[in-house]
Amino acid sequence: EAGVAQSPRYKIIEKRQSVAFWCNPISGHATLYWYQQILGQGPKLLIQFQNNGVVDDSQLPKDRFSAERLKGVDSTLKIQPAKLEDSAVYLCASSRLGSPLHFGNGTRLTVT
Amino acid sequence: GENVEQHPSTLSVQEGDSAVIKCTYSDSASNYFPWYKQELGKGPQLIIDIRSNVGEKKDQRIAVTLNKTAKHFSLHITETQPEDSAVYFCAATYNAGKSTFGDGTTLTVKP
Numbered sequence: 106e107a108g109v110a111q112s113p114r115y116k117i118i119e120k121r122q123s124v125a126f127w128c129n130p131i132s133g134h135a136t137l138y139w140y141q142q143i144l145g146q147g148p149k150l151l152i153q154f155q156n157n158g159v160v161d162d163s164q165l166p167k168d169r170f171s172a173e174r175l176k177g178v179d180s181t182l183k184i185q186p187a188k189l190e191d192s193a194v195y196l197c198a199s200s201r202l203g204s205p206l207h208f209g210n211g212t213r214l215t216v217t
Numbered sequence: 218g219e220n221v222e223q224h225p226s227t228l229s230v231q232e233g234d235s236a237v238i239k240c241t242y243s244d245s246a247s248n249y250f251p252w253y254k255q256e257l258g259k260g261p262q263l264i265i266d267i268r269s270n271v272g273e274k275k276d277q278r279i280a281v282t283l284n285k286t287a288k289h290f291s292l293h294i295t296e297t298q299p300e301d302s303a304v305y306f307c308a309a310t311y312n313a314g315k316s317t318f319g320d321g322t323t324l325t326v327k328p
Contacts, residue, residue: 109260138315147306148306150316153314153315160315161315196260196261198260200313203313203314204313205251205263205266205313206251206263206316208260208261210258210259211259211260
């Protein structure tokens with residue numbers, strides 16, 4: 106099966122600019138996650154979707170981050186405006202209910 | 218919420234030696250414990266997992282043990298090879314849903 110696809114692979118922006126990341130999960134995976142991985146740390150959950158509904162967004166900084174999953178398939182994560190501390194790798198993962206997570210290769214964001 | 222601590226943060230071994238990475242978790246409701254390997258520039262990849270109704274699981278050179286009473290679990294890699302060099306993450310979750318990750322162990326296997 107094809108893996109989780111993410112784009113772009115890299116993005117460099119200046120602080121206060123906006124940026125968007127895209128994720129296409131594995132076909133048939135109803136659950137989609139966005140994780141933030143700061144250098145030297147483990148991934149931290151930002152938001153979890155079940156089909157096109159939000160299950161958990163308690164760790165999402167909602168004043169600047171937003172995410173959507175239209176039609177229960179692809180998802181986008183947006184940051185506006187970006188801060189220096191948002192520099193990280195943004196990982197998308199998908200899974201079937203009760204099954205392990207499958208991760209994409211992430212988008213590395215650098216905010217200057 | 219769940220909190221996962223992972224030790225050591227770095228581990229260097231000679232090729233052929235064994236490597237052990239340990240994790241503790243805080244939420245007794247967690248019942249699924251996956252281990253991921255992350256290579257440079259890639260996302261974490263599942264290498265082995267264990268559920269709370271099992272004390273030990275083995276897959277070739279990799280094994281995981283779980284002590285529910287003490288709330289800790291460990292990854293054991295035997296006969297290490299240079300290609301085992303990577304960052305390893307443990308995680309804890311309820312019913313294989315959203316996972317709380319440790320901060321990773323950088324394993325270096327020296328030839």
